[in-house]
Amino acid sequence: MNTPDTNTTAVKSTASPQPTNAKPAPVKGADIIVRCLERAGVDVVFGYPGGASIEIHQALTRSDRIRVIVPRHEQGEVFAAEGYARASGRPGVCLATSGPGATNLVTGIADAYMDSIPLIAVTGQVNQTMIGKTAFQEMDVVGTTMPMVKHSYLVLDINELPQVFAEAFYVATTGRPGPVLIDIPKDVQQATTIPDYPDTITLPGYRPDSWKQDIEVIKSDLDRIAEMIEAASRPVIYCGGGIISAEASDALKQFARKANIPVTTTLMGVGAIPQDDPLSLMWLGMHGTVFANYAVAHADLLLALGVRFDDRVTGKVEKFCEHGKIVHVDIDNSEFNKNRLVDIAIQADVRWVIEELIGRVSFAERKPWHDQLNHWKQQYPMSYHRLEDHIQPQMVIEELSNLTAGEAIITTGVGQHQMWTGQFYNFQKPRTYITSAGLGSMGFGLPSAIGAQVGMPDTLVVNIDGDGSFAMNIQELATTVIEQIPVKSIILNNQHLGMVMQWEDRFYDSDRGHTYIGNPSNPSRPYPDFVKIAEGYGVAGKQIHRPEEVVPALKEMIETPGPYVLDVIVPYIEHVLPMIPAGKTWRDIIVE
Secondary structure (H helix, E strand, O other): OOEEOOOOOOOOOOOOOOOOOOOOOOEEHHHHHHHHHHHOOOOEEEEOOOOOOHHHHHHHOOOOOOEEEOOOOHHHHHHHHHHHHHHHOOOEEEEEOOOHHHHOOHHHHHHHHHHOOOEEEEEEEOOHHHOOOOOOOOOOHHHHHHHHOOEEEEOOOHHHHHHHHHHHHHHHHOOOOOEEEEEEEHHHHHOEEOOEEOOOOOOOOOOOOHHHHHHHHHHHHHHHHHHHHHHOOOEEEEEOHHHHHOOOHHHHHHHHHHHOOOEEEOHHHOOOOOOOOOOEEEEOOOOOOHHHHHHHHHOOEEEEEOOOOOHHHHOOHHHOOOOOEEEEEEOOHHHOOOOOOOOEEEEOOHHHHHHHHHOOOOOOOOHHHHHHHHHHHHHOOOOOOOOOOOOOHHHHHHHHHHHHOOOOEEEEOOOHHHHHHHHHOOOOOOOOEEOOOOOOOOOOHHHHHHHHHHHOOOOOEEEEEEHHHHHHOHHHHHHHHHOOOOOEEEEEEOOEOHHHHHHHHHHOOOOOOOOEOOOOOOOOOOOOOHHHHHHHHOOEEEEEOOHHHHHHHHHHHHHOOOOEEEEEEOOOOOOOOOEOOOOOOHHHOEOO
16 A cells, blocks of 8 residues: 655744644655655756746755756756666656746657666646647657657646656656656646655556566567577677667677677677677778678678667668578567567567576577678778877877776767777676667767766766867756866867768769857867867866877876866867768778
């Protein structure tokens, strides 16, 4: 039986003690919301206050368990909540007011949806009597976000709050993780009731563990897969963000080593296996390694674990692993045969599947296959040409990797720097490469680094950004100072929107379609002056131009207490290679 929770911190009374059999005092909706967050184990909320969320913010001031971090833009808060979730594995929580506050969350909610990140987005709403009347700062945020959430709620009854919040956290964190929206009118926040908090959650229409009903059939399929592995001459494991979400990295490494199968990952799967592991092919796809793309093209068995066959991975999808058998394991059965037809599809927890397979496989040398893979690795290494007078962006990332032994948490914006980071930082662990992969949202790097640092306070967090991406949420430098969050930012500054410019060079005769973002009246001087901007916020910084400055500057950045901005001037002519043009195949890969 559910029982009223009387431990809320919201009501402070100086009246005489009540008899022990007295009914609990009614509690405001806003205080119930805070108590629900506490019961869910939330220790931080990223929130920007406004008229429709002021009641919740007032209630949060009465909580001694939840830290509230105020960003300088709602997009900053939702990206920070994402960074927190991606780094820690715990759901991120963000809070915004109605209207523009809520709509400013939309990009981050979409990003969490695309990358399967557990997120609770709480929004204030106008009073119920004003809904549908185009009231001041009214917006149908439930309708707006419908295509990009796992579930959403418009709470019209204060008594539903405890159940709604419990359901929201359950839905966001089970099965395939994702964002859940809770929209709460201000009059619901202001109403009072005696709350009834649920001890358990049962949702008849939502069964993330339904696959367990077919467990004997699945085990039979696993026996078949083990036989396929034994018979395969050229097997490859292709794994993605599902491995990270399922905390299956250790099981993956054990399985790959026992069966002696090479592993390639998606961007979301980076860190699932150390990038320098002998079995690692690093990541594949448009800007992945040549040897990973070649391996999948020549594989006779592809074990696709926690992936969705994204177009940036597959290229021309019907040619992806064209001649091999494909086994697809995912918790979400809607992904099966959506993009690529497969031979065996198993809906189950991917860690459980891998652990089951470990006991079914044995070591197989497959010397010709591994010899071929090593030949491709030697023939097409991930490398670049160093210049004497200019800093290569790859060099900066490589030296950072050396200085941190691949142990830092790295966030990125979106563009060339994002790809170079995946290529040249030697990631060793899961949850250390935090990037906007599916949505590809510029402006993600700095705020996500803030969230990651809050979630993992004892780990060095570095945001590797481009000048275009960094400028989009540069205001969050204030958050790093006021909240004392010591994230470091490296700006690979080429004065251009580099990835679009690269496409211009490759496919549009280098015709510049508004990709230069410097100052045309003085193109020889980097614009804007990011170091001066950082200093204006109270953040230490430095700008460097020459290769010999890189290592000393990186050391200074790492050793300087508090946040830091390192502005690295790099040539704009550098391209991210290798590259498979959109819609093409491994045969069309560009390496020079």
